[in-house]
Amino acid sequence: MKQLVIQAFGDADQLVQVESASAPLQAGQVRVRMHYAGVNPIDAKTRAGLGWGAQAIKDRLPWSPGFELMGSVCELGPEVTQYQLGDRLFGLVSGGAYSEEVVVGEHELLPVPSSVLDEMAAGVSLAGLTAWQGLTEHGKLQAGERVLIAAAAGGVGHLAVQMAKNMGATVVALGSVHNHDFMASLGADEVLDYRDAAQMTAMAPVDLLFDLVGGAAGLSLLSHVRPGGRVVTVPTITADAVIAAAKEKGIAATGMLKRNDNEQLAFLMQALAEDKFWVEVSQIYPLAEGNLAHRQIETGHTRGKLLLMP
Ligand SMILES: NC(=O)c1ccc[n+]([C@@H]2O[C@H](COP(=O)([O-])OP(=O)(O)OC[C@H]3O[C@@H](n4cnc5c(N)ncnc54)[C@H](OP(=O)(O)O)[C@@H]3O)[C@@H](O)[C@H]2O)c1
Incomplete structure (x- = not known):
């Protein structure tokens, strides 16, 4: 073979x-x-x-x-x-x-x-488990909260946008302009170009930052989290730096490593079958x-x- x-x-x-x-x-x-x-x-x-x-x-x-x-x-x-x-x-x-x-x-x-x-x-398996565990277990996202999803058009992010909407959150999605229609089609309430300083400055603070970019981008996005808010930073290589900077700002911060969970995979597959996301x-x-x-x-x-x- x-x-x-x-x-x-x-x-x-x-x-x-x-x-x-x-x-x-x-x-x-x-x-x-x-x-x-x-x-x-x-x-x-x-x-x-x-x-x-x-x-x-x-x-x-x-x-x-x-x-x-x-x-x-x-x-x-x-x-x-x-x-x-x-x-x-x-x-x-x-x-x-x-x-x-x-x-x-x-x-x-x-x-x-x-x-x-x-x-x-x-x-769906790796990206879906990461999105689900990041938003729910690590991010503790609640209905009615504002969540900022960085890399919202990517493999994990496009699933996270749909899941966060299904959970009743208000979703702010970051991506390049050519991805804005796509991110809106996923259900994002606000779509912003991360390269546009004016758009970024005008963004209202969020309860949760779901950081799928990490590094310098992840660090700069911390300024958009409300005092007492939360960040889940997903890229492991830069997680320590983002967590340390978040803690200095009084933001609860965690990294994550997705784990295999067949119950959650079955749940995600059922949701796919019911067209709750794609x-x-x-x-x-x-x-x-x-x-x-x-x-x-x-x-x-x-x-x-x-x-x-x-
Ligand atoms: N810790 C874990 O268990 C775990 C699990 C899964 C993934 N990860 C990590 O999480 C990260 C995301 O994974 P993925 O599969 O979603 O990656 P991906 O599909 O490669 O993400 C691509 C997306 O990133 C966006 N992007 C690039 N730079 C950006 C920036 N500065 N601001 C906002 N968006 C930006 C791009 O948007 P535009 O094209 O619109 O610019 C693109 O849509 C990776 O580093 C991956 O290794 C970690």
């Missing part, structure tokens, strides 16, 4: 397609034929050797990226009780989704209802062109989600 791997950390061209042997199935495992794999910034950061992800795999190269998987069961291992051949599944895996086939324990993935498109299911897929790349997908995600200006297909 074809698989994208890196032999060493480096730029996007480190991703090369290889032919790998299919591992035999153990008890309770299924083989999933990948329909789509989600591409996330963590994939590119880890490939480049940055952050906690790279630390975790540095002694295990070659490594195949990809945490977001959607596919169908193509082989059943012994003692599998939950699934049948052809069942459509989605969820988070611990790497290796950039592969034609992935071996998973039958309890690792969840079923996709027939009414939900493959592409929607492929893009996943915007801006581009699908063939597996062999994973390097192009990484170059795009590394621009920091992707709308919605990118997917790979075999």
Whole structure:
């Protein structure tokens, strides 16, 4: 089976397609034929050797990226009780989704209802859990509050806008002008260009900042949080600096690392099936062109989600 791997950390061209042997199935495992794999910034950061992800795999190269998987069961291992051949599944895996086939324990993935498109299911697990946990568990967003979402047009942000609206919040969405119609279509109450100083100065203070940009941008957005307000800063590499600056201003601050949670994934899938939100897929790349997908995600200006297909 074809698989994208890196032999060493480096730029996007480190991703090369290889032919790998299919591992035999153990008890309770299924083989999933990948329909789509989600591409996330963590994939590119880890490939480049940055952050906690790279630390975790540095002694295990070659490594195949990809945490977001959607596919169908193509082989059943012994003692599998939950699934049948052809069942459509989605969820988070611990790497290796950039592969034609992935071996998973039958309890690792969840079923996709027939009414939900493959592409929607492929893009929801990592980005959706981050948006949901960020707004609810870490941000404690309440109905009637104002939330500022930075990077509102991106993979996590476009889901967060829709979820925050569903929770009854007033959503202020930050993005480039060419994304303003898109962000309004997600339900944002106010859409602002983060490069427009006048627009930014005129913004009324918010209760919660959901910072998906971090770094200098995250630091400067703290001035828009009301005294006693809250910030959740999501990019881990700059989280300590944003949290320290927030605390100096009397803002309650937290970083986060999304965790896998099958109950929450089932809840998000049900919400997708009921059209409570949707996943915007801006581009699908063939597996062999994973390097192009990484170059795009590394621009920091992707709308919605990118997917790979075999
Ligand atoms: N800690 C965790 O567990 C966790 C989980 C998921 C993601 N993350 C991190 O969270 C961040 C966001 O992830 P993502 O998947 O949503 O990324 P993404 O899809 O690559 O985000 C792209 C978006 O960022 C926007 N953007 C870029 N610079 C901006 C700025 N200065 N102000 C406002 N918006 C800006 C772009 O908007 P325009 O094109 O309109 O400029 C674009 O729509 C990444 O750093 C990722 O690694 C962390």
